[in-house]
Amino acid sequence: MGRKGGWLDADACVIGAGAGGAVVAAELAEGGRSVAVLEEGHRHDPDGFTARMPEMLARLYRDGAQIMTIGKPPIMLPLGRGVGGTTLINSGTCFRTPARVLERWQHEFGMDMSEQSLGPCFERVEQALSVSEVTPELAGANAEVARRGAARLGWSHGYLRRNARGCVGSGVCTLGCPTSAKQHTGITYVPRAQQAGARIVTGAQVQRVIIERGRARGAQARMTDGAPFEVRAPIVVVATGTIHTPLLLGRSGIGSQSGQLGRNLSLHPAAGIFARMGEIVDMSRGVPQSFYVDEFAHEGIMFEGAAGPPAYAAMALPLTGRRHAEAMADYRRLALFGLMVSDSSRGSVRTLAGRTLIRYDLSYDDLMRFRKGLARMRELFDAAGAREVHLPLPEGVKPERARVRDLKLMAFHPLGTARADARPTHGVLDGEMAVHGAEGVYVADGSAMPSSLGVNPQLTIMALATRLAFHLLGKGVASTAANEDLGAQCPS
Amino acid sequence: MTTFSARPGIGSLDALIAVAPWPQRWGLRVLLAIARRPRGVALLARAAPWDQLVRGLLTAGHYDEPEVSRSLGWDADAVVARGRELRRAEERP
Numbered sequence: 001m002g003r004k005g006g007w008l009d010a011d012a013c014v015i016g017a018g019a020g021g022a023v024v025a026a027e028l029a030e031g032g033r034s035v036a037v038l039e040e041g042h043r044h045d046p047d048g049f050t051a052r053m054p055e056m057l058a059r060l061y062r063d064g065a066q067i068m069t070i071g072k073p074p075i076m077l078p079l080g081r082g083v084g085g086t087t088l089i090n091s092g093t094c095f096r097t098p099a100r101v102l103e104r105w106q107h108e109f110g111m112d113m114s115e116q117s118l119g120p121c122f123e124r125v126e127q128a129l130s131v132s133e134v135t136p137e138l139a140g141a142n143a144e145v146a147r148r149g150a151a152r153l154g155w156s157h158g159y160l161r162r163n164a165r166g167c168v169g170s171g172v173c174t175l176g177c178p179t180s181a182k183q184h185t186g187i188t189y190v191p192r193a194q195q196a197g198a199r200i201v202t203g204a205q206v207q208r209v210i211i212e213r214g215r216a217r218g219a220q221a222r223m224t225d226g227a228p229f230e231v232r233a234p235i236v237v238v239a240t241g242t243i244h245t246p247l248l249l250g251r252s253g254i255g256s257q258s259g260q261l262g263r264n265l266s267l268h269p270a271a272g273i274f275a276r277m278g279e280i281v282d283m284s285r286g287v288p289q290s291f292y293v294d295e296f297a298h299e300g301i302m303f304e305g306a307a308g309p310p311a312y313a314a315m316a317l318p319l320t321g322r323r324h325a326e327a328m329a330d331y332r333r334l335a336l337f338g339l340m341v342s343d344s345s346r347g348s349v350r351t352l353a354g355r356t357l358i359r360y361d362l363s364y365d366d367l368m369r370f371r372k373g374l375a376r377m378r379e380l381f382d383a384a385g386a387r388e389v390h391l392p393l394p395e396g397v398k399p400e401r402a403r404v405r406d407l408k409l410m411a412f413h414p415l416g417t418a419r420a421d422a423r424p425t426h427g428v429l430d431g432e433m434a435v436h437g438a439e440g441v442y443v444a445d446g447s448a449m450p451s452s453l454g455v456n457p458q459l460t461i462m463a464l465a466t467r468l469a470f471h472l473l474g475k476g477v478a479s480t481a482a483n484e485d486l487g488a489q490c491p492s
Numbered sequence: 493m494t495t496f497s498a499r500p501g502i503g504s505l506d507a508l509i510a511v512a513p514w515p516q517r518w519g520l521r522v523l524l525a526i527a528r529r530p531r532g533v534a535l536l537a538r539a540a541p542w543d544q545l546v547r548g549l550l551t552a553g554h555y556d557e558p559e560v561s562r563s564l565g566w567d568a569d570a571v572v573a574r575g576r577e578l579r580r581a582e583e584r585p
Contacts, residue, residue, distance in 0.1 A: 046575070046579065046585070047576065049572065049575070050568060050572055051568040051571050051572050052504065052556055052568055053552055053556050054504040054505055054507065054508040054552060054553060054556055055504055055507060055508075057508055058507045058508045058510070058511050063511060063512055063513045063516075064508045064509070064510075064511035064512045066508075066511075066512040066513065066516050067513065068516065166578070166582065166584070168574070168578065170571050170574070170575055171571070172571065177575070178571060178572045178574070178575025178576065178579075179574075179575040179578045179579060179584065180575075180579050180584040180585050181584075187585040191585070282565055284566050309555075309561060309566045309568065310555040310556075310560070310561045310564045310566050311551075311552045311553075311554075311555040311556035311561065312552075313555070314548075314551040314552055314554070314555040315548045315549070315551060315552040316548075317551075320537075320543070320547060324547075324551065328551075328555065328564070329564075331564040331565070331566075332564060332565050355513070355514075355515075
C-alpha cells in the first residue's frame, strides 16, 4: 500500500509480514478483525529476480546477507527482508516440531503443547502452503549422492517436505524463486490477509509499541521517507524475527522483567561439506534442499541438502588458490551437503550505539557435535563413492582435532530471544505468546521458541502463529478452512 | 580450467558491499583494496579469517559472471526466462 505518514485504526496491529506475522494477519482478517500490518521491507516482484547471487543478496536480504555474530567463531547469519520475510529466501523445508522438543517445552517451560494439540494448526498451515514431499526426480543428483551414501551405511534418511507447488527445480530457492513455486508467505498468507481487508504498510520501520497503563495501544513507525506513521490498536503482535523482536520490546519498555529478553539465542549453526564425485552432479539442477539424513538427530546432528549455482559453491568451497580453482573447474561433479547442529550454546542480542550486536560463542558440547558430524559427513560421501571430500576446516586439520576457530560456519535459524515460559520469572512470554506484564502484546516469530528445535523452524513458527490467531479470535483451530465449522480444536 | 581473476565481478560486489552494515562495509572496502594491490593477496593470506572473507566475495563475484558460470553448465538467464514463462503460462503470482 505504501501509505506515507498519518495513522490507521485497527483491531490488531501486526508488525512484520514474514513467517509469523503474515499468518496471524491472514487468520485474524479472515476471522473478521480489522488488521494493519507494518512491514519494514518492501514487496519483491518476481520479475526482478535474476538468479545472480551478489545482486539478489543485496536486494532480498537484510544488510546484504552480511550479518555476522560476534564471538568464537564468527557466524554469518543471513535473514530475509521484505514482504514474506525469510520465507522468501529460505529453502522451503517443512518439519513439524519434533515430539521430543514439545515434551521438553511442556516439562521445562510449562507450555501446554503436544503433537496432538498442535496437529490441527500444522494441518492448516500445511494445506495453505501446499506442503508435500519432494520427488526423487525433482531432488536431483546432489540428493542422490547423499541417498546412496546413507543407504549403503544403513543410516535413516528421506526426502524433505517443502512448501512448493509446481516446482521445476530451478535450484535458486535462496535467491528468489523465479517460478513462484515456493509458497512463501508473500504469495500465500499476505494476499489472503489483503483479500480479507487487512492493510499492509510497507517501508514502515516500527520504533516502539505504544503502551499505556500496562496495555497495548498500537505502534509507532517511521516511513522510509522519515514521515511518522501510527497504528492505533488494542492488540499488537510483534513478528519482526528473533534478532529484532527483543530489541523492539526493549525499546518499548516491556518484556524485560525476567531478565531473559535478548538472551537464550540459539542459531542451529551449520557447515557445508563438498565432495568431488565421479559422475556429473550439477548441484544447481533440482531442489537444493530436498533430502535429509537424520541418523544422528537424537544427538543434535542433522544432515540436509544444500546446493547452488557456481557463485554460491565458490563462496562456500573451503579451499584457496589453485586448489579452489581446480575444484571449481570440476563444478559439475561437485556435491554439497549441509551439517546442522541443534545447539546448546546460547547467545544474546542487544544494541550498542544504535548498532545491533549478536553475541554467540560455540560451546564445547556443540564443538563435539561438529567434530562428530564432520567425520560422519566424510563417511557418507566416502560411502557414496566420493573421489575427494572437502570439509570446512583448514588444510591438514582432522575433524576430531578441530578447534572452534577452525570452523567455518553459517546459521539460518535464530531462535529464542524472547522465549516463552509459563513462569514470568523465567521467560518473556506466557504460554499464549503474550508478553508477561504487558496486556495485549503478543509475539509470533522464532524469538518465542523456548529452545532450539533441531529442525528448520518455519512450520513451527507458522503453527504457533495460527494457534495465537485463533486464541485472539476466541475459538479453536479448524484443521482446514473447509472444516472450520467442525471445530477440530487446537487449544488456544 | 577456469582461471581465477580478482577483476571480473567487482561491479556486482560493489552493490552488495554498499548494503552491508557499516563496520563490514568499511572493512570490506579496505580489504578489497588491499586484495587488488600487487602483493595484497599474499598479505591477506597471513590473516586467515579476512583472507577467507575477501576470497569468498571475490570468487562469488567471479563465478557469478555469465560467461564463467555458463562454462560450468549454469545459465542464470535461462533459469530466469524459464521461470517467467512458467509464471505467465500458469498465471502464477
